[in-house]
Amino acid sequence: MQDSNLNLNLKKDTVLPPKTRRLSRARWLFGSFVGLLLFSCVPLRTGRGEYTVCSHSDSIYTVDETRPRAQCITVLEGRITAIGDEADIRRHWLRNSHIFDLTGADVRFIKPNHIIVPGLADAHAHVLQQGYKMQLQLDGAQSVQEVVDRIKAYIIAHPDVHANTSRWIEGMGWDQTKWGEAFPTAADLSSDPLLHGRPIVLLRVDVHAAWVSERVLELMDPLPPDSKVEGGSIIRDASGKPTGIFVDNAMTLIPRPPWSPEQYVDFFDTAVAEALRYGLTSIHDAATDPDAVAFFKGVAAAGKLPIRLYLMAVPFSENFTDWEPSRVERLTNYGVHGRLNLRSVKLFTDGALGSWGAALISPYTDKPDTRGIMRNSPDIMGQLMRSTWKAEMQVNVHCIGDRANEVVLDIFEDIMANEALQGRPEISAFRPRIEHSQILQPADLERIGRLGVIASVQPTHATSDMWYAETRLGSERIKGAYAYRTLLEASWSKILPLGSDFPVEGVNPMLGFYAAVSRLSVDGRSPHGGGGWFPAEKLTRAQALKGMTLDAAYASFMENDLGSLTVGKRADFVVLDRNIMEVEPAEILQTKVAATVIDGKVAYGTLGGKSWW
Incomplete structure (x- = not known):
């Protein structure tokens, strides 16, 4: 038993040479084995519900720049209490368990080829x-x-x-x-x-x-x-x-019949089950009408919301100029599990490129009789955006075409100038967003970053549209479209939240991760060949993972609680069956989720049985 207590004598910051650490580990494992034999009939004495998940190497990608990779994380009461290598976690257990050995520690090891990443978020979906x-x-x-x-x-x-x-x-x-x-x-x-x-x-x-x-x-x-x-x-x-x-x-x-209560439940259950199966722990619902808000509140209040939702309320008045965003009910960590939030408004400027509805400055190349559709005039957009800003709600605006993006950036710039916020970090208190940021003039690619407006983008839109986008826009205008790397580099905060816009695209976030880093279709093609469509706009894998975790959390004011595996944050994480940070791009699409964990509890899959150190 003497050797089993070896780590009790180590100072917190002691770093042993590799050879010494191997000998110490061998002695410690032998002692733990003896302890297991002696105490196997003794009940777990911590009574805390704390558990640790470890990889066989540093296969936990934390998205925390202070410690990008780790071997183990420990969870208690829905939050991360420790992170590090095995020695770090053993010391944590011994400090906090009030026992003399670790035979009662709840430790689980993921499979050697699996990795852990923070809970994945979809920053724009329905x-x-x-x-x-x-x-x-x-x-x-x-x-x-x-x-x-x-x-x-x-x-x-x-x-x-x-x-x-x-x-x-x-x-x-x-x-x-x-x-x-x-x-x-x-x-x-x-x-x-x-x-x-x-x-x-x-x-x-x-x-x-x-x-x-x-x-x-x-x-x-x-x-x-x-x-x-x-x-x-x-x-x-x-x-x-x-x-x-x-x-x-x-x-x-179109006189479509309203949804029945049964349809609401069926649609919700179907979508959430699919989201959890693919590793999503948070979704930004990008156009939530009052009936949907009421439904989500009921689900959350009943303790039946298994995923985090960040709602973007849409105007509910037929006359937009009479709509008052101050009447929108704020929701902060609402419900039994505190997973429902509403503090933003979604506004629409134009349509979409595929239906020639995106508002362009110059006519469509393949349809010169139209420049698309402005769903709201610049004057009405100005009224809506200013009233939303005044109500201290986050302003999120749908913009596809370069005309729509220009109009909205003009309004944001004017608001910031009047509020003395232009170009200052204080804009982070408001975090205005442009949803899609799809086609921008070169000057606006720079301006959106300079102003601190968050570009919320969907990488699979690029790979879905790339087969006809240049036909719509022409060879010059296309250079400012789907420019994700440019948008990220222009952002002074280096924030680029990624989403899917499902059901427009697939729910699986690996589709977006793959599209962001490869700029290829799922069968490995693009109009520019196997190197990807406009390959200079590819994101690195680290940038893409951050966009689907910490950046999405920032865009919903939750970066202090979500988005990275950091001590004190919510224990939302996903176990993947392969290392998406290293495998060949095509293999990313074969990734399966072994477990989706929210608030420390398994919402999909399994973490496996308890192991012994």
């Missing part, structure tokens, strides 16, 4: 819409006929829908760039007798356009006579007849 999309997925459909076939299969698989031709059918994910550039039509949804006469609404992959059936057009009659709707567009044929495509604000004309 939780309930992910569940909604899972009803009828249209992603990847290569033709209009394939969409029709998927709807037929859905009807046949749901007898209640099959028997009721008045039942609304809703789906999401179609993308006309997969089969050409022309939008589909309502008539296409009547081409099969099983679909004819049914109300069908299908959201485009970017959720900025909707394709409806002829029956829905009948229900909408009469429509506004002009194709232009304030902030949107009704697509019409040469004779002026609506084709069945509604873009951006025109989508609000």
Whole structure:
């Protein structure tokens, strides 16, 4: 037993030579083995619920610049209490357990090829819409006929829908760039007798356009006579007849039935289960309407929120100029587990590139009759942003096109000048965000960083759009698009939160990590070859991991509690089955999550059985 207490005699900061440490470790392990034999019938005496997770090498990536890698972390009551190598953790246990040996210590070793990273965050996603999309997925459909076939299969698989031709059918994910550039039509949804006469609404992959059936057009009659709707567009044929495509604000004309309480629960459960399976511990919900806020509050109050949510409230008044952001209820660590927060507002400036809705300064290269859509005028955007700022809510604005980004940066710059905040670190108290920051002029790429406006980006948008983006924008304008490395280097705070925008893209954060570091499609291709699309804009793996952890935490005011594996922070971490920081890029996509841990408790997978030191 004398040797088993060897570490009790080591001073806290003692560093032994490698050979001495090996001998000490061997003696210590022998003593621990003897202690195990002698005390195997003695119950655990700490009574603290503390446990340690170790790797067989320094395979814990902390995203803490003071100690980037570690061998072990210890958790108590949902927080990290110690981090270091085995010797550090043994000393921690002996100092705090009030026992004379470590035979009762709860220690788990991950597999040799596994790693641990901080809990992964998605800085821009749509939780309930992910569940909604899972009803009828249209992603990847290569033709209009394939969409029709998927709807037929859905009807046949749901007898209640099959028997009721008045039942609304809703789906999401179609993308006309997969089969050409022309939008589909309502008539296409009547081409099969099983679909004819049914109300069908299908959201485009970017959720900025909707394709409806002829029956829905009948229900909408009469429509506004002009194709232009304030902030949107009704697509019409040469004779002026609506084709069945509604873009951006025109989508609000569609009389879609409201979700039932059962649908809210189903959509939520479906999305959250998928998120946890992929290692997500935090999600920034990037457009939460009042009904959704009420739903999330109910879930959190009942102690049934297994993941952290940071909500961005959207305006709830039909007349935006009458909307008061001061009426938005703040939520701070709300609910039984304190996982629900709301302190931001989401505003929309323009549409999306794929549906020619992104607001551009010059006309589209492939459609010179349009410059896209400003969903709100610069004056209304100024009113909304200033009133949100005055209400001391974080201002998060959707901007895709260079015109939209320019307008919003002009407003932010004016606000900061009036508040005497321009160019000063004090802007970190407000943390304004531009969601997507997708297409910017060279001067605005510099300006967004100088002003301290956070660029919240989605790497998979680049690899999804790269096949048609240059066709839309031309060879010069494309150089300021999806410029993630440039945005990060321009940021004085070196913050670049990464998200997916699911359900627009996949939930799996490894898709975003892979896209950020490779700029390639999942099959290893790009318009510029195997080296990646505009490879100078690749992020390093360390930058990408930080963007999905600590930067996302900063963007939601949670960097003191989340985002890195640091003593005192919440014990949110993920065990991955391979080292994404070292494997070949293509292998990143094969990564599986062995365990997702939130507040120190396993929310998905397993940490394995207890081991003995």
